[in-house]
Amino acid sequence: xxxxxxxxxxxxxxxxxxxxxxxxxxxxxxxxxxxxxxxxxxxxxxxxxxxxxxxxxxxxxxxxxxxxxxxxxxxxxxxxxxxxxxxxxxxxxxxxxxxxxxxxxxxxxxxxxxxxxxxxxxxxx
Numbered sequence: 001x002x003x004x005x006x007x008x009x010x011x012x013x014x015x016x017x018x019x020x021x022x023x024x025x026x027x028x029x030x031x032x033x034x035x036x037x038x039x040x041x042x043x044x045x046x047x048x049x050x051x052x053x054x055x056x057x058x059x060x061x062x063x064x065x066x067x068x069x070x071x072x073x074x075x076x077x078x079x080x081x082x083x084x085x086x087x088x089x090x091x092x093x094x095x096x097x098x099x100x101x102x103x104x105x106x107x108x109x110x111x112x113x114x115x116x117x118x119x120x121x122x123x124x125x
Contacts, residue, residue: 003051004103006039009061015073015082029072032109036091041103041121052100064094084108084116092118 014031038061042051073082078093080086087107095102101121108115 001043002041003044004039004041005051005054005057006037007054007057007061008035008037009065010035011065011069011071013068013071013073013082017082033111034068034087035108035110036087037104037106038091038095038102039104039106040098040100042100057098060095060098064091067094084114085118088116088118092120 011034012031013034014029016029017026019026038057040052040057044051067076068087073079073087076082076090079090084107088105091107092102092105103121104117104119106115106117
């Protein structure tokens, strides 16, 4: 059996964005409440009964959240343009050595209904 575990978190951040639509408002510094979900997939360890100890996942999330929360996203090294796609990729890249590997990252803004899910790997069933 394959299990999927997820942990959600949120962060407040500001950014600018150069885009074709809503150009004036997007170029001004503005902020959002971002929500994110990090998921892992795998089989249960027969000794622990867990795919991963959620405490370990939360510890990594807290580290990432501390980088993003109340930050100006335009200045985050390695993020690139502060789009939902790049935020999803940035968060996923922070888990490069995590075991089990991250299977997906979702970032969304509830106020506007925007969402992006990055699927990283499939687990054979």
